[in-house]
Amino acid sequence: MKKLVMIGNGMAGVRTIEEILKLSPNQFEITIFGQEPHPNYNRIKLSNILQGDTSFEEIIINPLDWYKENNIQLFTGEAVTKIDIAAKKVISDQGREVEYDDLIIATGSNSFILPIPGADKIGVTGFRDIKDCEMMIKSAENYKKAIVIGGGLLGLEAARGLLNLGMKVDVVHLMPSLMERQLDPIASSLLKTELESQGMRFLMEKETVEIIGDERVAGLRFKDGSFARADLVVMAIGIKSNTMVAKESGIYVNRGIVVNDFMETSAPNVYAVGECAEHREIVYGLVAPLYEQGKILAERICGKEAAPYEGSVTGTQLKVAGVDLYSAGEIFEDGTTKSIMVYNEYEGIYKRVLVRDNRIVGIVLYGDTKDSTRLFRMLSKKEDITGISIFESQCSADGGGGDIASMLNDELVCGCNGVTKGAIVEAIKTQGLTTLDQVSHCTNAGRSCGRCKPMVNDILAYTLGDQFDASAAQKTSICGCTTISREELVAEIKEKGLTSVKEVMNVLEWNNEEGCTKCRPAINYYLGMIHMDEYKDDRDSRLVNEKMHANIQKDGTYSVVPRMYGGVTTAADLKKIAEVAEKYEVPLVKLTGGQRIGLFGVKKEDLPSMWEELDLPSGYAYGKTLRTVKTCVGAQFCRYGTQDSMSLGIELEKKFERLDTPHKVKMGVSACPRNCSEAGIKDIGFVGIDGGWEIYVAGNGGVDLRAGDLLATVKTEADVMEMTGAYLQYYRETANYLERTSKWVERVGLEHVKEVLANAETRKELNERMDQTLKKYIEPWNEAIESEEIKDKYYTKHTVKAGE
């Protein structure tokens, strides 16, 4: 086997390795050196991490197991410092020497850091990798004011992220308009106005000359003598190819590592790909051209006949802080060009095409980028536009099929996930897909940044032809098993009187007879919501935790969390818990976030007997239901308490426990506005005031940190129960399955909910339906203990040892 070594473990490089493995899986023994201590992750998504939309785990493209499965030797946190071209080996900073037959340099790029005094102070960073992100997130916890230097795409994304993290953000830009390389002045000023309304402040035409402060940054000094204060400075002025190792090893380097049309450097058997490579005097920074390079390099290395790389003409499709932008070609009028413009200030849409000699030479689109593919094709093919209407703006009924027809099958539609038109068409045809949602699920197209969704929809329309149903395709269907939406499902259940999960899937012609993990739990919920106490729950349509009434851990063990109303317990109960924990050798006993005691690492077959010995009700720490009501000590003991928070908490928990809700529901009750139970970040929070209670709703302490909104102020505990019952029931009846109250309130509007609940008659009806629903619940642990059938089906360990 030939030895292939790659320096760098980023997106372009690893994509090249993937292409090589596809072409020739057993040709190479592969070694990869990565300077960062992580597997390959999606750098494009860093701004989502910063904005709190996603976690690092979710942006990993190739998990460590992928390297293992493909027998790739990966050294992370280790940089190659020298290439010995004569001896064909690389040497790492830890003294490791690895020989190669072929070497790929894919070292990417670094943030360009201004060479000004103070640039090395604490609190100054680039915006390039996960480490920078973490540093920014950490700074936001302790500091208030950030400055981003650079009003380009990266800078604006960083600024948007820092705003989300609760910092005040100034953006410093050298030029008079933002993103001047992609946008003309009109688009640029539209963007600036939009961003200002989102809370960004701009310092335009400012040249930073010094970063001031002691150890940590305190502010910036500009050339015009003015200052700006900052606790955090993010430099996002550009990238610089990381060429050091190549340069020091004698490989020809200009701005980047210079490569020919086959990605070969000046040294034999050494190649470069990605942001570190310079091809025909261009260093590319967008993912699509880099993936193109990777493909060609893979063919070359595998000894396949490769078409030369001739450079990429790129249009830039961007989304900045919620605004869609597209730009390609020339930006500015030069006297020989004429403009075609559409400017809809009211809807925030601006489109401009620059024309020279009847040919499009430049495109800028703001707010609506649907025309981009068609216009870009006209630009790159230099089509004569005489007599052609440039902006079709509204998509015609045929979904712009003509455009799609002329697209080549290997044309990339989703740049983020590298999905081609051909792959989408094939998925639609072979798997019988009819909605945009299904296509995304099956191919990944549109699942990352989502900008390609209009095009995916057009491909769907083109592929399905007459069978394309535009409104159906746009619908968010419940899952890939059906095209119907939540509203339609609920309406059909009521209208046709459907009473079981199986019947729903049957009558409504599910294309997948037994459904999936998305639709079955949802149907089960909606049936229970509609038929109240008449519906017999379908336990096998619930996911593992609700089915087992215990939380599964990754090793297949479970956790047991007994109910402890309002977080109040007794010495006797604690003793019981302690004895059970000891007897069953429970590996972990821990207080949970919701004021409960959790026993973790319990074997499935021990669950029923543990429950029996505990003799406590299930705490439902696993369900889409009322989880816990946290309480503070309150007026019974606390000298500040104005209300009896514990007794209200217990009453609430006793009334609403076990209730099925679209997603989990957490409550908190505090006896005074000091709010020790953190009721402000609960789905429903109650705060005692003099002579009454404030009810807060739609708070969330999890992924979408959100402070609750005041729903109502009421006088008595009876009022609290009445309002809470009505609110919860309204949520149950109108939310989508798996929609938390915070998302639901934002979708339907707090004012709308208030209006509905202002009507006493409506509240009464909601409470009647709530009470009827609550009748059906029985304690599940006790049910399991008493039923041999349940025990046998769910809790018996069916292990057969071989040979017995």
Added chain:
Amino acid sequence: MIETKTRTLVANYSDLQVRSGYSVKMNDEEVALFKVTNGKVYGIENRSPHPKGGVLTEGLVSGEYVFCPVYDWKISLVDGKVQAPDEGQVKTYQVEVEADNVYIII
């Protein structure tokens, strides 16, 4: 080359409930046994191919697929392939049903 295969009795067919999973330990390997709606019995390795692992026996069964209970990957019981957009494969085992006896062949 001569291959030796071992046939091991692992369960009674009538004891298996449809759409439920059963774990069978065979030496160092753990097999997840599923009886699906059409009556066929399949055996796959009882470990999700997701990088973080997890068991498969408690997963929701739909047709000839099981959904990994921990990470929700859809896995074919027939060939062990993880369905798009996720990727991977679990080992499958040859299962034979004779009268009321269910055998795994390794």
